Amino acid sequence: xxxMTQSPSSLPASVGDRVTITCRASESIRSYLNWYxxxxxxxxxxxxxxxxxxxxxxxxxFSGSGSGTDFTLTISSLQPEDFATYYxxxxxxxxxxxxxxxxxEI
Amino acid sequence: xxxxxxxxxxxxxxxxTLTLTCTFSGxxxxxxxxxxxxxxxxxxxALEWLARIDWDDGxxxxxxxxxxxxxxxxxxxxxxxxxxxxxxxVDTATYYCARAGIPAxxxxxWGQGTLVTVSS
Numbered sequence: 001x002x003x004m005t006q007s008p009s010s011l012p013a014s015v016g017d018r019v020t021i022t023c024r025a026s027e028s029i030r031s032y033l034n035w036y037x038x039x040x041x042x043x044x045x046x047x048x049x050x051x052x053x054x055x056x057x058x059x060x061x062f063s064g065s066g067s068g069t070d071f072t073l074t075i076s077s078l079q080p081e082d083f084a085t086y087y088x089x090x091x092x093x094x095x096x097x098x099x100x101x102x103x104x105e106i
Numbered sequence: 107x108x109x110x111x112x113x114x115x116x117x118x119x120x121x122x123t124l125t126l127t128c129t130f131s132g133x134x135x136x137x138x139x140x141x142x143x144x145x146x147x148x149x150x151x152a153l154e155w156l157a158r159i160d161w162d163d164g165x166x167x168x169x170x171x172x173x174x175x176x177x178x179x180x181x182x183x184x185x186x187x188x189x190x191x192x193x194x195x196v197d198t199a200t201y202y203c204a205r206a207g208i209p210a211x212x213x214x215x216w217g218q219g220t221l222v223t224v225s226s
Binding site: 001032034036038042043044045046048049050055087089091092094095096097098099100101 | 143145152153154155158166167168169202204206209210211212213214216217218219
């Protein structure tokens with residue numbers, strides 16, 4: 001199985017901050033990397049697919065980059081509604097695997 | 107409009123078999139490339155991928171759970187069913203079903219999740 005490792009596990013931040021979350025795969029997954037946002041009590045929401053493609057309806061302050069084993073999710077200017085937990089997920093091979101999550105907190 | 111909804115028991119006893127149903131609308135699981143997966147999340151913990159079924163009836167399972175899982179579909183009813191045998195308290199989690207338009211894509215639609223508690 002491909003292991004996905006996110007860092008940091010938690011990220012204190014303030015409104016307006018530029019925030020970067022990293023995700024590392026245990027082997028190359030090319031660009032088959034997706035990012036999700038999850039708020040308490042809610043299902044995850046797809047933000048970025050194929051490493052850098054913005055899902056329809058997602059604000060442009062969210063961006064993704066990377067390929068191979070190293071990926072980043074960037075929020076250019078953190079908004080109050082962005083305080084949540086973020087997960088990466090590889091869709092290169094089965095079984096699919098998720099990172100352990102990064103909680104962006106005030 | 108795509109929707110998915112999970113249904114099943116809220117409480118199961120240890121050693122019992124869990125059966126969850128994902129009922130969906132707005133797409134067909136007979137469409138080439140379409141797939142539905144099950145993903146769970148223990149309270150306060152990370153997401154864990156469980157299983158996937160594809161439009162062509164391809165089935166894929168979590169390595170650590172594959173001996174306990176069975177996924178199936180009823181295309182005419184727009185349903186995907188997951189069974190998990192020999193339930194244990196560590197299996198207490200919110201169980202989600204989710205759709206991907208092609209197997210390599212992200213999960214663009216999710217159900218609201220159903221919390222299953224395993225306790226005697």
